[in-house]
Amino acid sequence: MFNKRTKIKNLLSAAETGKEVTVMGWVRTFRNNQFIALNDGSTNQNLQVVAALGLLNDETLKRITTGASLKVMGELVASLGKGQSVELKATSIEILGDSDAEQYPLQPKKHSLEFLREIAHLRFRTNTFGAVFRVRHTLAFAVHKFFNDKGFIYLHTPIITASDAEGAGETFRVTTLPLNNAPHDEDGNINFKEDFFGKSTNLTVSGQLEGELAAMAFSDIYTFGPTFRAENSNTTRHLAEFWMIEPEMAFYDIEDNMNLAEEFIRYIIQYAIDNNKDDLEFLAQRLLDEEKQLPQDKRSELGLIEKLEFVLKNAFERITYTEAIDILLNSAAYKKKKFKYDVEWGIDLQSEHERYLVEKHFKKPVIVTGYPEQIKAFYMRMNDDGKTVAAMDILAPGIGEIVGGSQREERLDKLTARMQKMHVPIDEMQWYLDTRRFGSVPHAGFGLGFERMVQFVTGMTNIRDVIPFARTPKNCEF
Ligand code: 4AD
Ligand code: MG
Numbered sequence: 001m002f003n004k005r006t007k008i009k010n011l012l013s014a015a016e017t018g019k020e021v022t023v024m025g026w027v028r029t030f031r032n033n034q035f036i037a038l039n040d041g042s043t044n045q046n047l048q049v050v051a052a053l054g055l056l057n058d059e060t061l062k063r064i065t066t067g068a069s070l071k072v073m074g075e076l077v078a079s080l081g082k083g084q085s086v087e088l089k090a091t092s093i094e095i096l097g098d099s100d101a102e103q104y105p106l107q108p109k110k111h112s113l114e115f116l117r118e119i120a121h122l123r124f125r126t127n128t129f130g131a132v133f134r135v136r137h138t139l140a141f142a143v144h145k146f147f148n149d150k151g152f153i154y155l156h157t158p159i160i161t162a163s164d165a166e167g168a169g170e171t172f173r174v175t176t177l178p179l180n181n182a183p184h185d186e187d188g189n190i191n192f193k194e195d196f197f198g199k200s201t202n203l204t205v206s207g208q209l210e211g212e213l214a215a216m217a218f219s220d221i222y223t224f225g226p227t228f229r230a231e232n233s234n235t236t237r238h239l240a241e242f243w244m245i246e247p248e249m250a251f252y253d254i255e256d257n258m259n260l261a262e263e264f265i266r267y268i269i270q271y272a273i274d275n276n277k278d279d280l281e282f283l284a285q286r287l288l289d290e291e292k293q294l295p296q297d298k299r300s301e302l303g304l305i306e307k308l309e310f311v312l313k314n315a316f317e318r319i320t321y322t323e324a325i326d327i328l329l330n331s332a333a334y335k336k337k338k339f340k341y342d343v344e345w346g347i348d349l350q351s352e353h354e355r356y357l358v359e360k361h362f363k364k365p366v367i368v369t370g371y372p373e374q375i376k377a378f379y380m381r382m383n384d385d386g387k388t389v390a391a392m393d394i395l396a397p398g399i400g401e402i403v404g405g406s407q408r409e410e411r412l413d414k415l416t417a418r419m420q421k422m423h424v425p426i427d428e429m430q431w432y433l434d435t436r437r438f439g440s441v442p443h444a445g446f447g448l449g450f451e452r453m454v455q456f457v458t459g460m461t462n463i464r465d466v467i468p469f470a471r472t473p474k475n476c477e478f
Pocket of ligand 1 (some may be wrong): 208238242244412450452
């Protein structure tokens with residue numbers, strides 16, 4: 001009769017005393033042979049279970065250790081103790097699974113995030129990761145709700161593809177050819193005709209190109225799936241496997257695109273505030289404690305929740321790439337040679353430049369448009385100046401680039417010219433060009449890096465701490 005249990009979240013929010021209930025969960029702490037803090041993951045709050053003296057024999061008492069799982073029956077009563085309004089007066093306690101106190105790595109004390117990363121299979125049982133992954137869930141749910149309410153179609157784009165949508169050459173190959181004995185063609189190259197798909201294939205870096213195909217029929221679609229990038233970046237904001245949300249809209253220009261992205265980001269933040277207030281308050285306090293170790297000028301100016309509320313209330317700053325370069329060139333940081341990378345028109349903005357714009361200059365999220373065509377993907381629409389494309393990147397405080405998007409090049413001749421210039425294999429992409437041949441329309445879209453968004457909302461500084469099992473260079477545990 002396991003399904004007769006009540007979840008701790010519901011029990012604590014209803015706080016109906018005098019009721020006979022069954023709860024199940026894992027022991028967080030056990031004090032004075034009497035007070036058990038029990039958690040079942042439904043909320044950050046523990047339920048205080050009181051085992052009256054004499055209820056359990058010595059043998060059972062010894063087995064109530066941190067990490068052990070219990071089934072408890074009893075009566076919910078008003079609590080006299082501090083810290084909770086109700087507690088469970090146990091009438092029976094059954095140990096479902098023991099947890100050897102000598103060996104259990106998660107003792108009730110503060111562990112470093114680095115240590116917890118090594119035991120990622122157990123870290124869900126901590127307050128911090130409980131909060132992070134409940135918020136992650138809520139944000140994912142809000143993504144679907146936002147687009148569903150607007151009539152967007154959720155499109156499942158393929159994980160295995162034969163194209164490199166971003167053209168950055170950072171793909172993971174997918175093959176069943178034997179590594180030590182691959183077949184070769186007459187020219188001595190590996191013969192992918194003999195591979196599983198009869199051609200060279202890789203894991204997708206983005207669902208956008210397939211998304212565009214569907215937008216040319218449904219008008220508005222979005223994808224939300226895993227994407228893979230073999231970029232050797234060992235930073236706090238890069239994963240080799242990350243989740244991306246990519247809406248694609250027909251009859252949209254770059255401005256419509258920016259408006260949707262802003263509305264979308266606000267919506268999912270608001271949804272988390274409305275549904276995970278406890279978790280966010282916990283994470284806000286955690287961040288405050290963590291930042292106490294930093295010098296004053298390195299601490300965040302706003303608390304986590306104030307920062308989120310600020311984003312809800314204030315429009316994002318919108319500037320062009322050219323304006324961004326001018327701001328950087330005129331900055332004290334540039335004049336005092338504080339930037340590691342040089343600044344001139346044409347460079348790809350480095351993370352130090354993005355952070356300067358967002359954290360020092362504007363102190364709010366910034367949307368940068370009109371990037372030089374050389375540094376952006378082939379599908380972006382050429383502007384009338386012939387030098388820049390209708391790209392838009394959204395930069396967020398503490399994170400840097402959180403969204404990358406653009407209006408797409410819908411003019412067949414301009415698109416093929418740009419593909420040629422950028423050595424995109426035109427022959428293999430006739431399916432993509434067909435959308436421009438048959439009823440082409442102005443359209444636009446963007447990609448939001450889901451983990452970066454979760455970082456922004458939870459205040460976690462390392463991206464490895466907002467995905468259950470991180471995949472990064474030289475690391476693929478669990
Ligand atoms: O700017 P990106 O490369 O854009 C695209 O892939 C487009 N196809 C999106 C579109 O227009 N439909 O990636 C989009 C976002 C980035 O802004 C960033 O938030 C995230 O994806 N991202 C990563 N997140 C974690 N780890 C990585 N290695 C990431 N690379 C990109
Ligand atoms: Mg980008």
